[in-house]
Amino acid sequence: MSVEVINPWSGEVEYRYDYQGAESVESALAHAHAAFPAWSALSLDERAVFVRRIAAAMRQHRERIAAIMTAEMGKLRREALAEIEKSAAACDYYAAHAGDYLRDQAIPTEATRSYVSYEPLGCVFAVMPWNFPVWQVFRFLAPALMAGNVALLKHATNVPRCADAIAEMLVLAGVPEGVFGVLHIGNDMAAKVIADPRVHAVTLTGSERAGRSVASTAGQHLKKCVMELGGSDPFVVLDDADLDKTVPVAISSRFANAGQTCIAAKRFIVTAGIADEFVRRFVEAASELQIGDPNADGTNLAPMVRADLREELHAQVQRSIEAGAKPLLGCAPGQGASHYPASILDRVAPGMPAYDEELFGPVASVIRVKDEAEAVRVANDTVFGLGASVWTRDKARGEGVARRLRAGACFVNALVRSDVRLPFGGTKSSGFGRELAEHGIHEFMNIKTIYVD
Template sequence: MTVEITNPWTGQVDYRYEYFDAAAVEQVLARSQAAFPTWSGLSLVERGGFLVKVGANLREHRERIAGIMSAEMGKLHREAVAEVEKCAGACDYYAAHAIDYLADQPISTEAARSYVTYEPLGCVFAVMPWNFPIWQVFRFLAPGLMAGNVALLKHASNVPRCADVIAEMLQLAGIPDGVLGVLHVDNATAAEVIADPRVQAVTLTGSDKAGRSVASTAGQSLKKCVMELGGSDPFVVLDDADLDLTVPLAVSSRFGNAGQTCIAAKRFIVTEKIADAFVQRFVEAAGKLQVGDPGDAATTLAPMVRADLRDELHSQVSKSIAAGAKVLLGCVPGMGASHYPASILDSVKPGMPAYSEELFGPVAAIIRVKDDADAVRVANDTSFGLGASVWTTDKARGEAAARQIRAGACFVNAIVRSDVRMPFGGTKSSGFGRELAEHGIHEFMNIKTVYVA
């Protein structure tokens, strides 16, 4: 099957490629199986040396990689460069810390010696999304490779060159053939790969719908999986918030990456006392965002990745307006092949898509509440549980609210972000398992008890 890659800004077909046939898939799987004994047999110091070289390659080629991201999924050039740098940092981090994370852990028992040791599982199959096409991969790849696992990557169909350039960075570092295998395949073939006995575990970043499908397939084969799914993150503004701090970061959290971020602020839950002041300043700041070519340094709001996803977002917006939401900004498809303007809806209520569904694009939903308790109630009134932020000049008050919000991460006076030093993941329909930090490297390992009487 031929796949066409359309530039999100120009609407022109930039690239065509073919899905792998059965023979090509088998070849990749066989190479992966053959690579595991050699790769897992290396010492942590040796694997770390390779990973440091990968990080150096990413930095050396960052401009080219950023250009690929901008062309394939429309990311602003400066955001793309920052993403590549973050991946290089993850390589350095795990190269430096994996020895401590994977050291045997002595356990005091009646035995002469007893301890926990960590062993790689084998081949981890990753199904990855387009919105952070390099970072999402390295979130699992850097710890996975340091753990001694090998990897298979099925990237989103619209970012094939991002997948290929990641493989190139590993090849340039001298990492053996088969340690990372790229599979350009459709979803049906991906399901077959999950069931293949040579695959030991599965990780997916994507929508909750995709997660349910992949987790079900993995479950049928009794394979460990990690699911990092969607979110409808609350951005809770308490009545003593510093708006000079809060408003610019609200704009950044909602409209960065054209709003196409699982941990972006989506529901702005604002207490009544400060609501009018916050909304006025938020609308004014968001209205200054400059749309345009993602490669242009003057552009501050990128296009959405595809026209069909823009249309799906606009349908959610239109239904919310029909149900009584008030338009404060935007909410009409704009210029470019798949652009949607910075948009803000006020008076969002239960029953509206903007209240209960993930808006995966540059649309903010304002929900006005009475007080702290009401804000926490609304923050938890969602099927998702990925991230949340609370904004207040009283840090103890903010932390108290954050501890009551059911999510994988709660930030006080800072926007939610993934950080290689801290575990990342969600709860409820936002998935299960953790990436990054020590927790992430342990997810795809056999945690083995050794007892010597």
């Protein structure tokens, strides 16, 4: 099958390539299987040398990688550079801390000695999305490599050169052949890779639909898996919130990466006493965001990645307006190939797509509530549970609300984000398992009990 990669800014074909055939996939599986014994036998210090070299290569070639990211998925250049640095920092972090996370854990029992040890599983197969084409990969790859696993990557079809650039960085770092490989394949072949006995675990970041499919296949073949899926994160603004601080973060949280972020704030749940002023300031700030060339330093809103996804988003917006939502800003496609302006819907209510569904693009849903209790109820009234934030001048109050929100991560007076030092993942239809921190490196290990009488 031939695939076209279209530049989201220009609408022109950026690149064409063909899916790999069965013979090429078999070769990649064989190389990964052959590389595992030697890679896993290295000491942590020896693996850390390679992982730090990967970080150095990423930083050395950051401009070239950023240009690829911008061309393939439309990411603003400054956001691309920040993503590359974050990925390199994750490599450095795990190189420094994996020894602490993987040391034997003594457990007192009646035995002479009893403890837990951590052993790598083998080959981890990753199915990764386009929205953070470098960070999403390193979020699993850095801990997987330090743990002694090897990896195969099926990246999104519209970011093939991002995948190849990552592979090149590992080659430049001297990582042995077979430790990491890229598969340019479709979903049918991906299912066969999951089923292959040489693959021992699966990780996916993507939509709920993709997660159900991949998790089902992994389950049929008894493969451990981690699923990081969609989100419709609540941004809860209480009556005592500091709007000077809240509104700028609301803008960043909704419109960074053109709103194409699983942990972006999507539902702005605002209590009555502050709603009018929040909305006024929010609209005013969002109106300053203008789509432009992602390579230009002054551009503050990127195009969406694909025209078909823009049309899906606009259909959700139209249905919400027809159901009674009030368009305050934007809410109509731009003139470019996949351009959609910063948009705000007010008076969003249950039964509207803007309330019930994930809007994966630069559209904010404002939901007005009477008080804190209703804010918590509405925040939890979703099938998703990835991230959430609470805004209040009273930190103790904010922490209390955060404890009542059903999500994998809750931030008080701060932007929801992934941090290599903290576990990342969701609950409900946002998936299961954790990435990052100590929890992430343990996901793809055999947690082994050793008992000596």
